[in-house]
Amino acid sequence: MSKNTIKTECDRCGICCTKGGPSLHYDDRNLLLNNRLNLEHLITIRKGEPVLSLSTGDPEPTQSEIVKIKGRGxxxxxxxxxxxxxxxxIYEHRPLECSLLKCWDTENLENVVGRNLLSRYDIIASQDPIVPFIKAIDEQCLLENLAQQLSALSRENSRNQALADLTHLVNTDLAIRSQAFAELRFSLDLELFFFGRPLFKILNQYGIETHEANGTCTLSLIPSL
Ligand code: SF4
Structure with a gap:
C-alpha cells in the first residue's frame, strides 16, 4: 500500500475497525491470560477458509489457522x-495488529501479518474435552480443497461430484458441532471460536444454498439472475 505524505497520525475515524477485528499473535497471549479478551470475543478462521487478501482484496485460502476478534452480528x-x-x-489493551496499524502507512502491520499467529491449540488446554471435537472437524472437514471444489462446481462434468462432496462435508461439520454441544453444553457464543463458521455459511457466500430436512442437509446452486 502506498504511503500518504499528508496524514501522519491517527484521527480515530474508526474506518479500520469497521473492516474487521484483528488476528491474534503470540504477543497477544497476555490479553487472554489477563481476561482483557475472553473466548466469546473470538472467531477462528480455519486453515483453507477463503479470506480477503490484504494486498489484492481478493478471496484467498488462509495458509494457517487464524484466531480473530469477532465482528458484530x-x-x-x-x-x-x-x-x-x-x-x-479496549484501546489501552488493544491487540498487536491494532497498535501497529497506521492506515496511511501499513508497513509495520504488513511485517507481522500471518506471522506468529495464535491458534486454538495455543489457547485451549490439551486435556479440555472440546479438543477431540475440534480435531474431528479439522480432520474430517478439511477446508484446504475448498477452492478446487468451488472451482469444480463451475464445470458441468464435475459439478455433481463436487456438490456431493460438499454435501458430505456440510453434514459432517454440523453433526460434529451438534454432538459437541449435546455432550458439553457450552455457550453458543463459543461456537465460532471452537469451530469457526459452519461450512454451509461459508458456502452461501459462494452461491450455494443449504436445505435441511429430517436432520440432513442437501445443497443446491443459487440460480444466477
Ligand atoms: S480492538 Fe479496538 S482498535 Fe482493534 S479493531 Fe477492534 S475496535 Fe478497532
Whole structure:
C-alpha cells in the first residue's frame, strides 16, 4: 500500500475497525491470560477458509489457522468498536495488529501479518474435552480443497461430484458441532471460536444454498439472475 505524505497520525475515524477485528499473535497471549479478551470475543478462521487478501482484496485460502476478534452480528465491524463515539472500548489493551496499524502507512502491520499467529491449540488446554471435537472437524472437514471444489462446481462434468462432496462435508461439520454441544453444553457464543463458521455459511457466500430436512442437509446452486 502506498504511503500518504499528508496524514501522519491517527484521527480515530474508526474506518479500520469497521473492516474487521484483528488476528491474534503470540504477543497477544497476555490479553487472554489477563481476561482483557475472553473466548466469546473470538472467531477462528480455519486453515483453507477463503479470506480477503490484504494486498489484492481478493478471496484467498488462509495458509494457517487464524484466531480473530469477532465482528458484530453478521457485520465485519469489530465488536469492541463503539460506533456512536467512534472509539475502541479496549484501546489501552488493544491487540498487536491494532497498535501497529497506521492506515496511511501499513508497513509495520504488513511485517507481522500471518506471522506468529495464535491458534486454538495455543489457547485451549490439551486435556479440555472440546479438543477431540475440534480435531474431528479439522480432520474430517478439511477446508484446504475448498477452492478446487468451488472451482469444480463451475464445470458441468464435475459439478455433481463436487456438490456431493460438499454435501458430505456440510453434514459432517454440523453433526460434529451438534454432538459437541449435546455432550458439553457450552455457550453458543463459543461456537465460532471452537469451530469457526459452519461450512454451509461459508458456502452461501459462494452461491450455494443449504436445505435441511429430517436432520440432513442437501445443497443446491443459487440460480444466477
Ligand atoms: S480492538 Fe479496538 S482498535 Fe482493534 S479493531 Fe477492534 S475496535 Fe478497532
Amino acid at each position: 453478521t457485520e465485519w465491524t469489530c465488536i469492541f468498536f463503539q460506533e456512536k463515539e467512534a472509539k475502541c472500548t
